[in-house]
């Protein structure tokens with residue numbers, strides 16, 4: 007028992023219509039990084055939310071530091087030393103870093119007045135211990151995603167956490183930021199903190215973890231030592247089969263030009279961006295987070311307004327389209343952030359899927375429900391989406407299954423051009439390769455495809471041509487044999503170096 | 508929309524409390540559950556209810572319409588006054604048109620200019636109250652030939668044993684409910700209220716959607732004014748005072764969220780009816796009529812608190 011800091015014994019958790027966790031047992035040792043893997047909706051986040059007091063399990067117990075413990079809420083968990091770093095970050099953008107670190111547990115004097123100086127001092131200490139490059143007074147809303155994550159991790163220092171849980175922490179980090187995070191995790195580990203690491207990125211799992219527990223449909227498939235296993239075994243445990251690791255690229259047979267962008271500019275965001283994409287072609291947009299890729303495609307789609315430049319659709323000038331016009335022409339944009347831009351969370355999958363195409367799903371303004379249901383069912387099975395029914399609010403779905411509905415809503419109207427902004431973020435390995443196949447399939451059916459991705463193997467694997475973007479400008483274009491990781495890294499870092507000099 | 512366990516519980520909790528209240532009143536006031544009294548309550552409810560139908564559209568987009576109280580006053584004065592001048596039919600048409608125009612103006616400022624809905628409609632509340640006094644010169648108006656006109660049918664008539672205003676309200680509710688549940692416009696309203704950014708990314712023009720909800724609200728207030736004028740056969744300068752909050756209280760008591768995106772017409776029908784019976788019950792118990800202001804206050808606070816609590820998943824969880 008000595009070498010186990012936290013133990014989960016036979017936890018079951020049922021939501022209406024789903025058994026999210028089924029008699030799950032699992033333990034965490036001090037100083038280890040324990041991976042939790044499984045398909046979208048396998049129950050990973052639910053299990054961790056149970057540990058952090060966000061869900062009350064139906065049965066089973068948590069043994070923490072040798073004693074059965076009930077965690078009553080997130081704050082209680084934090085004060086006991088169990089810290090969950092969410093899949094979707096959960097900070098208050100309007101508050102300062104220090105206030106966020108101690109959110110809900112601010113030191114106050116007898117009269118309930120905030121002890122500002124103490125708050126600042128403790129927060130500074132935690133930030134320094136992590137080597138953060140920012141101070142306690144910065145407003146959190148102004149920080150990058152990676153920095154915000156550091157603020158959450160600083161809570162581990164501030165509350166001297168014994169267990170820290172990372173739920174898909176690298177989903178929106180750049181490679182450098184990821185390295186920094188791993189450095190931090192190794193630091194925590196050396197201090198004897200027990201760490202749970204949830205991710206769909208297998209290379210990370212094999213890089214940083216000591217043991218791997220696989221969940222499938224709410225049940226533990228087994229726990230293995232990372233050193234004694236390999237990708238194939240883990241994949242087989244996760245999805246019951248192994249996967250080809252190579253990418254399927256669409257045949258390079260291109261038709262007419264669909265979209266051409268000339269010298270598109272928006273001050274402060276991007277300058278003089280030009281590119282074009284043809285029928286049947288997959289164009290990759292690579293760049294670090296913050297390079298301006300999303301802003302460019304949002305402008306093309308019409309949710310942002312450009313200051314200058316031209317957009318041509320099938321050869322015709324379509325200056326400043328609205329999203330409605332873009333959609334009606336046959337453009338689709340799978341946006342970067344599924345919760346803010348992608349979905350109406352309280353609607354079900356059926357209503358979310360038809361939302362961009364109401365006129366296609368209605369006659370004389372009356373919604374055609376059977377047609378909506380048919381489309382819903384088609385994509386539910388095509389993308390193997392786990393949901394209890396067409397009207398289950400998508401807020402109740404796992405992160406990856408939400409992402410699949412964002413894809414469904416844009417695929418269902420047969421677009422001519424589909425722009426995918428980080429399409430596989432948070433998606434499990436099985437579905438990920440399914441989406442890569444889907445991209446190839448779409449291109450072979452004659453669609454023009456633009457893929458934005460921060461994952462180099464992905465962008466190189468699926469694209470016929472790749473543009474490298476850095477700081478709002480297209481800095482290089484690669485085709486054929488020039489499409490290599492070295493060239494891409496070189497292009498974006500060289501430009502950065504130049505800009506700094 | 509998605510029914511959560513929370514939602515079901517909070518609805519039942521409220522309805523339970525309401526039934527207990529009904530029972531208490533019935534035991535202490537014999538008149539309460541007589542058909543005559545019930546029809547009276549429903550007549551009253553048909554006016555606030557009709558307004559609440561339109562306001563529900565606005566609230567579903569996550570906005571407010573507090574101008575409807577003064578708008579009701581203005582439109583009632585207009586319908587009665589114009590009835591004397593131009594006759595019933597032109598008076599009704601004009602009333603509805605002014606209602607729609609005021610709604611459109613609110614919609615323009617909130618939807619297109621992007622001003623805060625609370626401020627815009629609160630200012631409109633004040634402006635319209637001034638306009639009423641300007642229009643009427645401060646005196647009350649009455650229908651001149653009350654005995655001869657067919658105008659009384661909307662507020663006083665009966666059809667198949669039911670008061671005409673109640674029938675109008677129910678028909679209005681059915682239409683509004685169908686529009687929200689089954690049309691593309693209804694879907695846009697829920698979309699914009701649920702997640703405006705995602706709706707814009709889905710090609711929905713949030714500005715027009717918001718605009719039209721205010722137009723609907725202006726229109727239903729126009730219909731309510733016709734019923735009101737017809738029932739009273741006159742209009743005082745304060746006839747609609749406080750209605751904006753009664754209507755809002757009814758909408759949120761039904762469980763339509765002020766944050767937008769969740770709620771429905773049948774919830775509003777239930778909420779506004781409950782409110783009507785509560786106020787009537789208190790009168791019958793011998794409370795002075797002005798306790799209804801306190802009730803409105805309490806209902807708003809409790810309903811908003813429950814709404815927020817359910818969102819955070821704390822109360823009744």
Ligand SMILES: Nc1ncnc2c1ncn2[C@@H]1O[C@H](COP(=O)(O)OP(=O)(O)OP(=O)(O)O)[C@@H](O)[C@H]1O
Pocket residue numbers: 021022024025026044045046047048049050051052053093392393401402403404405406407432434
């Ligand atoms: N609040 C909720 N209400 C109803 N069902 C829920 C709720 N939260 C989760 N579920 C369901 O529980 C199951 C497990 O979800 P969970 O979020 O734990 O998956 P996950 O393994 O984290 O997946 P992902 O990799 O996609 O993040 C899913 O089927 C999901 O729909």
Ligand SMILES: [Mg+2]
Pocket residue numbers: 050051052093173404405406
């Ligand atoms: Mg998850």
